[in-house]
Amino acid sequence: MTAPTSVPADPHSPAANPRRRVGRPAAAVLDQNGITAAALQLIGKSGYDGFTMAALARTLNVAPSALYNHVSSKQDVLVLVQDHLTSFVDVSAFETGPWEQAVRDWAWSYRDVFSKHTPLIPVIAVLPVTDAPKTLAMYEAVSAGFSRAGFPQERIIPAIVALESFIFGSAYDVTAPADIFDSGSMAASTPHFTAAVERLAEDSQEKAADVAFSLGLEALLAGLGTLRVA
Amino acid sequence: MTAPTSVPADPHSPAANPRRRVGRPAAAVLDQNGITAAALQLIGKSGYDGFTMAALARTLNVAPSALYNHVSSKQDVLVLVQDHLTSFVDVSAFETGPWEQAVRDWAWSYRDVFSKHTPLIPVIAVLPVTDAPKTLAMYEAVSAGFSRAGFPQERIIPAIVALESFIFGSAYDVTAPADIFDSGSMAASTPHFTAAVERLAEDSQEKAADVAFSLGLEALLAGLGTLRVA
DNA sequence: ACCACTAAATGAATGCCGTTCATTTAGAAT
DNA sequence: ATTCTAAATGAACGGCATTCATTTAGTGGT
Structure with missing residues (x-):
């Protein structure tokens, strides 16, 4: 009943594949789950000293600035990791x-x-x-x-x-x-x-x-x- | 009896003014006590975000690099502050x-x-x-x-x-x-x-x-x- | 088939950071 | 006067998080 993300139900939504958002350019190499997983893996390998936005972007094969389309700061990534842990x-x-x-x-x-x-x-x-x-x-x-x-x-x-x-x-x-x-x-x-x-x-x-x-x-x-x- | 600083007694020492070390250029604008006090004051005024080596040097009227003659890193300064507190x-x-x-x-x-x-x-x-x-x-x-x-x-x-x-x-x-x-x-x-x-x-x-x-x-x-x- | 739209990715640039280092300065010792 | 040296300097370095104008590439509507 209570969806975890506070997205209001869209009456126009087709029986959509949840991986792809309706009426939007698809592909989407990056999302919060992927960023969280990559961050956790990077931290495991390089520790928190090696955990930089540049390094995180590199493990995702993406430019550092691309991360900021999905996350508003490094602190944000840390929050995602914390919650996942x-x-x-x-x-x-x-x-x-x-x-x-x-x-x-x-x-x-x-x-x-x-x-x-x-x-x-x-x-x-x-x-x-x-x-x-x-x-x-x-x-x-x-x-x-x-x-x-x-x-x-x-x-x-x-x-x-x-x-x-x-x-x-x-x-x-x-x-x-x-x-x-x-x-x-x-x-x-x-x-x-x-x-x-x-x-x-x-x-x-x-x-x-x-x-x-x-x-x-x-x-x-x-x-x-x-x-x-x- | 037990001096807190582990300086071995110097037999050649004159009845020295402890502010000035023997046989050395005097003046010494900076020392660990002064750095610690300035750091504490800066942290109180600007918080830990505003606590940078450049800002610390500025409150002491000194170039940032001068600090490194008396402490080996910013972490070092934090240790001094911690111990003082x-x-x-x-x-x-x-x-x-x-x-x-x-x-x-x-x-x-x-x-x-x-x-x-x-x-x-x-x-x-x-x-x-x-x-x-x-x-x-x-x-x-x-x-x-x-x-x-x-x-x-x-x-x-x-x-x-x-x-x-x-x-x-x-x-x-x-x-x-x-x-x-x-x-x-x-x-x-x-x-x-x-x-x-x-x-x-x-x-x-x-x-x-x-x-x-x-x-x-x-x-x-x-x-x-x-x-x-x- | 084409167009308009837009989320997502890019790459260059910004400003700040801690730290290093060759050099200069200025007292003290001889 | 000369030598020595701790201390201060200023320029430089590499790395950082973040920004922004621009480009890319799917999508829905026509």
Whole structure:
């Protein structure tokens, strides 16, 4: 019923092939889906440093300026990529499983997706949901899960935002160098910190970022879980 | 005793004016402190978009290339600014007050400082502490507080990292537009989410970001507090 | 078959960016 | 006075996102 794109129904439209818009020159080498796919592929191969409008155009065999017929800025492309990536975040457990495990699954997959795309985090964190339909769909699935789990309505959004903030910050943490906490020549003047860092390195097969994420997530689950009333 | 800068004592040094280095041309219009102060001022006036090496040089009445005698890159300047800002984060309560209140004070001030400087978050989150002495000093104060509060050594760093991740993510949240969750024309297809957003807007004199930060922080405090043993 | 229309692609140009480098400047040391 | 050198200069470089006048090539109407 509700079409995802807000194109008003055209009474004159023939039973059109949706790939081709009526009454228009066809061909159309470029569209938003193709641009999004190419951008994702380019980012995967060259990283965000190599992700330029010129490089994107080259992978599409097109002049850079051609992109601007379908997208209004580079920021626009990043929004498209962000929204596409969000569809890889796993919300399936909110429909079936218990709340706590659903949040766990969601949070880990959310972090894993965006830890490989940290340059998008400033984009997501400030992006109106209207501009990102797949992201909105994720929020709906998560909200429904929280509602079903007995959260009071007015706490649902703050709880999700708090979890999301933790997830975004933790995504950065995944990309930090292993020796980020090596205090080097300053070790003598920071005894408590240095001792704690050494203790951490001794145990923990696990990666440091995973330990911290698990610890924080379980603490949040416990703390937020007490809000449930049903 | 422990000098913050690792300059080895020079036996030949005269009872020198520390502003002037021995045996060198004096004057020195530029130094790292001056660059840091000018950068901070420029960012305050023009934001991070207006913060360019050319603009920074102009506020210092100097050619852009002159900056590169004192810093090796723009990223370098950002690191200097980041470290300077960290000295504004309040860790005083870790010396005196109870653990829980100390973390609260620290977390709120940490978030407030960097919510005005979110472009630095990708810098901090991945920066080795060796390159940021004031940041290292903050970690020492916080670590000491956690140790004193009875945290097992191997949990101190993960707990701090988890809190920091939440703080960084929340700093972005502060800058989000007020209507970020307005689902607009998609409202009909996202009933749970839309209902939760409306409920949030009804109550809450407080700003949405503050509600979410408070909720998440208190949950983390409760959850992490159970790790204490002493 | 032709024309008028138009979305899409082009390629040149713009302005800004961070950074490099050969050169100059001006104090300090000898 | 001469030598040394850190610091500042100004011109240049390559790369960037974006713009715009122009061209291209299908389409619907006649």
